Amino acid sequence: MQPSVSIKELSLNFGSVNVLKALDLDVFPGEFLVLLGPSGCGKSTLLNCIAGLLDVSKGQIHISGKNVTWEEPKDRGIGMVFQSYALYPQMSVEGNLSFGLKVAGFKKDEIGTRVKRASEILQIEPLLGRKPVELSGGQRQRVAIGRALVRDADVFLFDEPLSNLDAKLRSELRVEIKRLHQRLKNTMIYVTHDQIEAMTLADRIAIMKDGIIQQLDTPHDIYNKPVNLFVAGFIGSPSMNFLTGKMKGDTVVVDNEPVGIKGYAYDNDKPADGTEVVLGVRPEHVSVGDAGKAMPVSFGLEVEIVEPMGSDTLAWSRIGSQPFAFRCDSELNVNTGAKLVVGFDPARASMFDKAEGHRL
């Protein structure tokens, strides 16, 4: 299958700073790809390069099979939605939607048809005569999406489109974007720093750090099989427990306390005894009480801190001197100082090389 968007060895330097480092990325037609990463990882920069708003230093960008590395944004077959909506304040909603078409010299009735279709899809028909200042945040972002929609673009680019909205609206619009994607089946590239948005929307997620894609995978694999310590720590809330220790047979010795890892599926060979490793266990993969005893690996702990979160409770304890958090049912009424038996399944854990950080 020919990729919809193909990026080949893309580099971008701002002065002496390498923001993107020889980046390769293929996005397939109709795919919803999310670029996820902490601030300053280059995800927005990459999106701006794809849009043609930034000149690249090296490499190529292909969209729909055409090399568009030197093309103007308007000739790339893209529509873009920005975080701050970026609606033209002096124009009505209709003016905002039709501006690009007018610039491109479309006929009046064609513009009318397209604006009508987009406003129907986004349910903004009653707002067409209003100015952007008279709209709420959610309505503004809908108009901004409409502006991308009327362009009949092959590829939609979203630059943190929901970050300026409050939590409730954000989850509403998230579902709406997903519905829009299922209806239009366009390629969509979506930049965010919110992992919930990424997990819920994406067909595949590209996790970026320091201008490099760390892992490009389905949300399921990103969550369950992170390729390195950065991805493992970045994805998941609360974050994964990291226990540093030395290999010894089928255990990792964490500060003199052996933690069993029998049943862990190594990517390559099992590391030799004495190798320094990091064992990663997600707090939600730890079971408490009888369920914990039934797990392949179980041990006793004393609870130090309790964080009630409503649906469940996060309890903090220690293995050796290293902090270890686990989720328990809020009905259990765990208190500080409680002694519990907990257990986990090594098959669902992750192991990393301590020095290199990669998955074992």
Added chain:
Amino acid sequence: MTDTSAPAMTLPADAREPQGPKPHRISPARIGVYGFLLISAVFFLIPLYVMLVTSFKTMPEIRLGHLFNLPQTWTVQPWIDAWMNACTGRDCNGLSPGFWNSVKIAVPSVIVSIIIASINGYALSFWRYKFANVFFGLLVFGAFVPYQVVIYPLIMALRQVHLFSTLPGIIIIHTIFGMPILTILFRNYYAAMPVELFKAARVDGAGFWQVFLRIMLPMSVPITIVAVILQVTGIWNDFLFGVVFAGRSNWPMTVQLNNIVNTTTGTRAYNVDMAATIVTAAVPLVVYFISGRWFVRGIAAGAVKG
């Protein structure tokens, strides 16, 4: 302050908790501030008052020397003389030719300089072309060059292209000298605009001029008003460039006012001088009064964001 609201009634009078709006007390500092403001206002308004009353007095009354008295017999003749009959050297046509000269100089200078400066500012903040920062640095430097330094070279240059002592010549001079400050003004205004707006327009296919004319210019009304005020007052009040570059037949109002006041023949007509001065100052004053609100807003907008 008496508090008659219900909750307070239930409390004993001496145990009343602070509630509701905080009472305003007049502090000594506040009295000092208002006192200072009042004295400053009087200090600056007294000369204006003296000018106004003098301009409505007859010459015999002025010679009595009662500077602060209101006129005993009011006359508008000094104003008519200042406008139509006062002598500037040999001609005795009053200020009116100078007024129209000033209009002919100010209107084109203001329009041309603002058009060019807004394009400059727009290009400097959104189109990061090569050497944009060097260019901007030179412009900022230009704002600090003392005028006297460049006058003589400019005379030579304008003479070469036969524009010295002409109306287009003085218009070009005002356009050039307004450029640094106006460009900085527009650049800072556009720099404060969200860059995503520009990006969105680019994705929509708008080019350099379309983004400028259809997106940025309609949003530039406040800063354009500020620029108009700056330029109108600046050019209207200009004396140096007018006397050097405009040529005798195009001398602006300020130059003619000087010639009226400094005329050496005959008795000094103080009432006419005062009227002429007020007429000359009237245009910037009117501009300030009409648009002071915009002026402060625009200057503040330009100053906060760099």
